């Protein structure tokens with residue numbers, strides 16, 4: 001491979017704490033057992049970021065995503081220091097999207113005003129459901145009232161608001177799922193991430209599986225969800241993401257377009273391209289180990305060079321999630337490979353009617369989107 005242009009670069013920051021662990025969640029999140037030393041944690045994140053600088057000299061950051069866990073458990077002052085610290089070390093492009101993930105159970109109006117003051121310009125609220133029975137079943141720390149209050153306040157504070165919802169919850173009826181969406185739409189969020197609940201290994205739900213709606217019911221529900229969101233002018237631009245015009249998540253789009261990202265914080269992953277190779281980084285997962293070992297970069301980070309043979313597959317695993325597809329030139333630009341190197345697989349995918357190629361632009365068909373894993377796995381051997 002030989003990249004002539006390096007991809008856009010973003011920054012992911014992981015905050016690994018939550019008030020309570022949800023039974024479906026396999027994110028690197030740990031229940032808060034004693035007071036967090038926020039100042040020490042922000043110092044560690046800035047040290048971690050400094051370690052990355054030699055790999056990204058001269059490249060500006062286009063977006064920042066502070067995810068978790070529940071970053072909103074930390075104080076606005078901590079984010080103020082973090083964002084100022086990053087700005088002093090690297091150029092952030094003007095108007096860079098800076099997202100913070102938040103749980104409605106941590107909502108206080110002054111605190112969220114403080115997040116905005118600190119430079120957060122996009123809030124992502126984890127709503128999941130607005131049904132009290134289901135919120136209990138999925139172990140959330142907030143009820144419907146608290147969620148509605150948080151959405152209405154967040155709507156007034158932030159120009160760019162995402163809400164996460166989940167469907168296919170234990171014993172959830174078709175109407176209950178639609179009712180959640182209808183109630184949320186009244187607040188006119190800019191973006192909705194609507195995820196089907198998946199049962200992940202290493203979770204409470206994996207050990208004690210709840211009864212989930214049948215797949216036939218899920219398919220019918222998804223049709224209604226798409227129609228309702230379309231009526232409300234949402235563009236379904238990625239498997240689980242819906243946006244008003246101009247409000248797609250810039251940070252996530254960069255992942256899906258096989259861009260680069262630096263990952264800092266416990267368990268954070270990164271991908272950084274060089275003219276002749278791509279490296280992946282992963283940070284030590286446990287917050288205590290991370291904080292104890294932060295003074296030695298080699299102790300908190302594992303890195304490996306991506307096997308050049310797996311790069312087409314890795315590109316497709318991301319880019320085929322985009323409903324509008326991508327220009328074939330993006331594949332060449334981001335992987336440094338010629339489109340000819342995957343031509344036979346593209347022809348096979350076309351034959352199977354999983355994709356259409358028109359004017360050098362690849363679009364997954366409805367069939368391809370339905371069998372996305374089969375489509376992606378065609379590229380495993382390229």
Ligand SMILES: C[S@@+](CC[C@H](N)C(=O)[O-])C[C@H]1O[C@@H](n2cnc3c(N)ncnc32)[C@H](O)[C@@H]1O
Nearest residue numbers: 024025068069101102103126164195196197198
């Ligand atoms: C890090 S959490 C968001 C912020 C915050 N921690 C919260 O939950 O309120 C990321 C999102 O992933 C989704 N998610 C987590 N586990 C999931 C699962 N097993 N199936 C589907 N979606 C899941 C949820 O919608 C959640 O809001």
Ligand code: SF4
Nearest residue numbers: 018021022025029069
């Ligand atoms: S879903 Fe959010 S609040 Fe629940 S455990 Fe996972 S990261 Fe924490």
